[in-house]
Amino acid sequence: MSDEVQIDQEVYDRLIGEGKSERIARAKAKAAAVRQAKVAEGASLGPKSPEDAAKALEAAKEKAGGGGGVATKTAAPAEAQAGGGRLTPEERSARVAASLGNGGNGGSMGVPTSSDHTHRLLALVPPAGIQQVQSKQMDKVYTWPHLLLVEFVALLAAGSLLLIAAFFLDAPLGSLANPNEVPAINKAPWYFMGLQELLAYFHPMVAGVTLPGVFVLLLMAAPYVDKNPSAKPENRKVANLAFTFFLTFWGLLVIIGSFLRGAGYAWVWPWVQGLGFTL
Numbered sequence: 196m197s198d199e200v201q202i203d204q205e206v207y208d209r210l211i212g213e214g215k216s217e218r219i220a221r222a223k224a225k226a227a228a229v230r231q232a233k234v235a236e237g238a239s240l241g242p243k244s245p246e247d248a249a250k251a252l253e254a255a256k257e258k259a260g261g262g263g264g265v266a267t268k269t270a271a272p273a274e275a276q277a278g279g280g281r282l283t284p285e286e287r288s289a290r291v292a293a294s295l296g297n298g299g300n301g302g303s304m305g306v307p308t309s310s311d312h313t314h315r316l317l318a319l320v321p322p323a324g325i326q327q328v329q330s331k332q333m334d335k336v337y338t339w340p341h342l343l344l345v346e347f348v349a350l351l352a353a354g355s356l357l358l359i360a361a362f363f364l365d366a367p368l369g370s371l372a373n374p375n376e377v378p379a380i381n382k383a384p385w386y387f388m389g390l391q392e393l394l395a396y397f398h399p400m401v402a403g404v405t406l407p408g409v410f411v412l413l414l415m416a417a418p419y420v421d422k423n424p425s426a427k428p429e430n431r432k433v434a435n436l437a438f439t440f441f442l443t444f445w446g447l448l449v450i451i452g453s454f455l456r457g458a459g460y461a462w463v464w465p466w467v468q469g470l471g472f473t474l
Contacts, residue, residue, distance in 0.1 A: 203227040234283055334426060379458040388452035389445045395460065410441075 202224035210220035282290070336342070383391045393402035421433045428435060457463035 201225055201228055203231065233281060236281060380456075381460075382452065382456065385449060385453055389448040392448040392452035392456075413437075 202221060204224070206227045207220050207224035210223060211217070215223075382388065390403065390407070393406060396402070397406070417434070417437070421431070423431055423433070425431060454465070455463055
């Protein structure tokens, strides 16, 4: 059969007149022609009208046992075989009406004749609504070996540095404390050198109470100011900038107080009197 014969010319002309493309019009015209061919074939094999279909269903019910739910189910395959397995839309409507109890004495699908229900619903639930599927991999790793291995390497590096420093630096115990003798260089431990260096520039109330208090308050407010939940350094620019500023500022104070302060806590250049370092 040629391509012109397989399309419904009336549908094709109507779609072309509506401005549809030729490809879409030809496809829909072919589908209409196929539907018409199926209807014609089913009409030639099965009953000629909806009334004939309803009569055939009633006869099948009475033959099977008088209009129960089982009668409709057994009659349907027989009629389908008689019609070659093809049903016209009218036959299909009559069969659905009879199966719902609207075309017979009783409901064949569990729906009574007096029921207001004329259809059933089938819900299709997508898998995403049942299963919790994560489309994006979370930024997490296992504790071993990813975390513990890095910590072990850091422990080895810190221990090696401490061993080298203990080998080259002498840290003897000082003499007994004598209140009548004031040492030439009186410095705090290195972890307090930042505060002692601040005392050289500000009043003790400012250097010992105000500035440390402001630093502690800023540290407490940091989680509420920077609410970024990411753990990646490139996404925590505010936190990295604040920590870098504090580390640079405090480290500079510790270095100045440890190496560039001499007797009487005076400024000493390394190339003049050497490093004013004491443990």
